[in-house]
Amino acid sequence: MAGKIYSFRHSLLTKVILTVSLTLFACISVWSYFNTHFQKRTIMENMVDGAVSLSDTIRLATHYAMLHNSRDDIRHITRNVGRQRDVERIRVYDKSGTIQFSSHSTEEGQTTNIKAEACDVCHKTEPPNIRVPLDERTRIFTATSGSRMLGVLTPIYNEPTCSGPPCHFHPPDKEVLGALDVVISLQDMDENLRSFEMHSFAIAAFAFLFTTYLVLIFVVRFVREPIRKLIDGTRLIARGERIPMEDVDEADEMGQLVTAINRMGREIREQQDELNRQRDEYQNLFENVPCQITVQDRNFRLIQYNREFEERFAPAPGDFCYHAYKNRDSKCENCPVEGTFRDGLPRYSEECGLNKDGSPAHWIVHTQPIRNDRGEVVAAMEMCLDITPRKLLEEKLEESERKYHAIFNQIPNPVFVLDDATLDILDCNQSVEPVYGYTCNEIKGTSFLDLFTGGDLEEIKKTLRRGGTINRTGHIAKSGQHILVDVMVAASEYSDRKVLLAITRDMTKRLATEQQLIQASKMATLGEMSTGVAHELNQPLSVLRTISGFFMRKLRNKEPIDEQTFIQMAQGVDENVERAAKIIEHMREFGYKSDLKLEKVHINQVIEKAFSIFDQQFKVRNIDVVWDLGENLPPILAEPNRLEQVVINLLINARDAVEERREKEPDHPGPDQVLLSTIYEKGKVTITVEDTGSGFPSAISGKLFEPFFTTKEVGKGTGLGLSISYGIVKDYRGDIRAERGDSGGARFVIAFSAADKDSDVPDWS
Template sequence: MEYILKIFNSLIFRLTACVGLVLLISISVWAYFNLKYHKENTFNKTIAEADHLADTIKLGTHYAMMLNSKEDINEIITNIARQDRIKQIRIYNKQGEIKFSNIKQEINEKTNIKASACDICHKTEHPVEELDILKRIRVLTSPEEANLLGIISPINNEPSCSTGPCHFHPEDKKILGALDLVISMKDADKEILSHERQIINMAIFSFFSISGIISLFFLIYVIRPINRLIVWTERIGKGEYDLRPRLDKDGNDEIGQLADAIHYMGKRIQEKQYKLNRQKDEYQQLFEQVPCYITVLDKDMKLLKYNKAFTEHFNPRPGEYCYSVYKGRTEKCDMCPVARTFEDGKSHYSEETGISKDGSRSHWCAQASPIKNAQGEVVAVVEMCLDITLRKHLEERIRKTEEQYRVIFDNIPNPVFVLDSETLEILDYNESQRAVFGYDKHELLGKSFMDMFEQSDRESYANEIKTSNIINKIRYRTRDGHIRFINLRVSPSEYMEKKTLLVTASDITEKLIAEQQVIHAGKMTTLGEMATGIAHELNQPLTVIKTASSFLIRKLKRSEKIKDEILQTMTEEIDAHVIRASKIINHLREFGRKSSVIKEEVNVNEAIEKAIEMFVQQLRLREIRLHKNFDPDLPLVLADSNRLEQIFVNLLINARDAIEEKWEDKFVPDGSKEIDIRTEFINNEVKIIIADNGTGIPQNIKDRIFEPFFTTKKVGRGTGLGLSISYGIVQDYDGIINIETVENKGTKFIIRFPAVKDYS
């Protein structure tokens, strides 16, 4: 019984049964449709032969019917009916009478018009004139024959029948009668039966032969290799991985490929097992040698396993409680990460503090992770602890260092702001800003640094802060609304993981006041040096006015009448020279006032003309020629006109003194003393050149001429502030001043100012 069950459960039986069932169904379906097709084909062939025979009989009797020769028609039908296959031949007329038949007793008998032979066409009230051949046949049975086939063929009315001399048939009659032919299907039945036997025998033979071949194929090429593969797989399961060489060749088919795959699998399993064993040793070594404490704990917090570092540091014993080993406690910690991991099955982290074996305070971070069984239950927890005592000490030192730097930051004498590099939002600032800007602690946090400047200056200052490192002499507004001046130093930095700008401010308001006082003193000195020329300038209009007034007084004393033309001329001269004197005095007053540090658009040519106007009389007295060559389309610059005028006056004084020193106590040829002033626009810069043909400057002191109180003039002739002040003014307006000089030939001062950007 077990053997039979084993056979039924075997793969070859199942495969053979499955394939055999499919094959049986396939062959059966094939045989069924083959027989069906053969029967239909044989039956259709018999029908075609019967129809052909009926047409032959009608053609054979056609001539006799035309002659109305009944004897000939009967003789023809009788002779044809002698064939074995033909059982009955009848010719019916329109009324259903049998007019001709191979059976003499039936002649002139009248049949029922609804009889089986006639019912084919007379089913309806009006007989059907045309029918398909399949509708004109009928299958009959008889005691002698298995099957008989009857076919009805209509006899049509032809023109020769309706007009012939034999008898008259009206033309409107289309059907004159019918030919009923009954033949035997004995030969066709035999043929069908023979074919059925052949098909059935072939199907049985094919089923058993193919099933046997398939079974044999499965046995040789499937079952035997599979059994061998099963043996190899069992050997792999026992740890025998090297299955080469194979006992026989499996080929390159799927079974052979499966065998190769199993061999490869065994080899790979052997390699993986080797690596697994090696990794196991490595992980065990790592577990022991890793420089942190690793323990495995059960639900009672007892030590199941621990590594070498834990052993050396705490000297535990198996089964001890972790809280006793770590902290010397008698119960578990309140926020124990191991207990929380047992509760929710998730990893937990904590930082712990305890006393080590040497009595010092230790800090460590603990990470607890669950160990789960196949059902997902937490059976143990692995806890890894990393000593962070050194990190804690460093954090404390960093905290103290940050406090120290914060103290330094808050006590820097200059205001320091930390700004967002994009929005210029104030992120932090020190206490020193209170003395300069006047704001309380935290009052500016979150606000824009630009809020402390005038609305009209904010956009330009914001662009400069983002793009420049140094910004000098910018205006700001204190908390109480006063306008003051500062210099800014900008450095990129980082603050709270943000890109920031570190801005240091220096209040230069007092310094600017002092500079203005120095500059003003320089102006007063210049005016003092120009006193002679100015006195001459004022003396000329006063002389004209004195002469005119004396003339008028003398005429009035003598009671002499003054002509209207003379009186008009005298009064016009007095008025013109009063205006001239007033203009000179106003110019001196304007030049002598304190200058502003505010930048405005200035025409350099106009500032030079004002300086020359105040200085030209002195040059005339000293026979110094002044040559001017001004660019009429010169663009504007950002500066202060009064301060620019001071630069040009200082340079003209230097040029005058250099020329006077060169020709002192010497014969001066006519036209030898010259000063040349030229302006031009080159490379978006306004360029001013003031050249003289004086003594020049020695090369060894050329680099010192812009230093305060340094002068090359004789004692009592100069303060040493003129060029220094001029240099500072040029720097204030982002300009450059250079000097070119050749000793005993002359000096050339070259000044460049950036033109206004939107000038067109």
């Protein structure tokens, strides 16, 4: 009996029928409940609407009789309507609660309690409510007979016809004259609802039982019986027998499932054969795998091993692993197999020893536990992979890394390894400390941008990340000293991550040397300008001598000097003294040592100021100067004194080139000219200095700006003018190039970016 109960409880048929029945019962119950609830609500709403319509009909029917105070007509209307089947009672109240008219004649003239159920709707507040919603004027109550009643109270308002003609009975300030109370019996409606509920329950019960019966027949016929056949078939498969197919309908899913299980039985037998074949194949792979594999028991005795192990170590039957591997008499101190037996986890290690021939050997050991069906570790598999070539290569690599690390530290320039994303300093060489004062540990982890002083950091970030060069930028050392460096950046890899290599070169001493060289060049230029300066000073001195001679002659002869002549002579003295002072001041300013403090400079003013020194020299040498200076040129960022030196160097070269052509080609028909022009195009201010001299061979165009390179005769040039001019132009972020002019002479073109009118002047020092 207990077995049958257990079989019934765990039967698929019981589970399916119970699940379907409960689901169907819940659905039908919910449907019946909401359907009955909806019908009740709908019928009740219809009854209320009917009662309200009836009340409005009575009120309208009695309106005319009330205007003419025809009480008999009102009484007949009330009683006739009250005879209808469902109408229980009709009453007309005045404001004091007296029943003026009723469908029951015995109630007329009776006075009800003003707080009674019907009247309390309006009189529950003081003063009484004038306008009351329909839901508050509607009430359901149980009569003494036990039947439910529906009452609707309708106020009778004082309309204009009631206070005016033809009535004139009620004063205009009285809003409510009384109330009409209609009571309707709900007995028939309640009986109909009870009948509807019983029919709904009957239909629901029939649908539940009938559907459950159909599901039961379906499950028994199409599920339980085929499943039983499937269970019998699987038992046959377990014994390796064939499933009988004669009583299976293969057209339906169950028949197809039985066929599939039978096919599965055949495939299982085929797969068993395949497994046997694969076992032999895997055994063959185990024997021939190119690494040493052993299986060991808890005493580290070799249970099984492959051919590779046997050929390499030649173990004796029943040998121990430590003796076979390393010719030891006891196990290794850190034995991975022992760890695997202890906690059942795989182990990795790296071992070394000697081959049979005495050569060094290295291998990686990987152990794996072998468990029985109860999960107990009964053996351990040890696989050894020979890494002797890789180990030797690693040793060479370590040696190479030590060598290159030594080279890295011995680079004379500071080298920083920067994070590609954050620009933080990951590493640096030992040359950083002599230049910046920081040790490698002190500066690691800080931002490379912290070393910069001034400049646009966002632009510096972009330049560093795309890899480039930043010339003569300001850095700050640990001591607070400001230094000028060139920064060269290149992408690289460091510890398997993308980095930037930043190499800085301290330019502070070099720039000081360059400044001294520039100053020496200025002095040499002043020497070359001495003839022109002497001529420039000779003119005002001659004027002063003439005026002084005039005054001396007048004074010796004791001749009077009229006032007008004296004033003119004095003005002449003042003007020529001022002219000489300006020449001397210009020479003094030009001779000053410049720094790299930038300002907005108008290039035309620099050219005119530089040429003023050579004006007389060009006139004396009969060299014409052609001017073509652009108007309203925007300023550039430069230092006027150094920029003037560039223009002077180019004017000296142009002057010498024209004179050199005269000496070499005295019959040359062309004009002796120097062309000076400026122009503003595409955001660039361009200066062009072109001469009609003999020019230069195209083969040496790349060497013109090299230090100490000159095309002049020995003793006539130092070879520093163009080199210094090139450095000055580059300091101001400009470009300078030399090319052959249209007349065959040399043409030098200098281009600077125009300065933004609203931008601040950067400090590149």
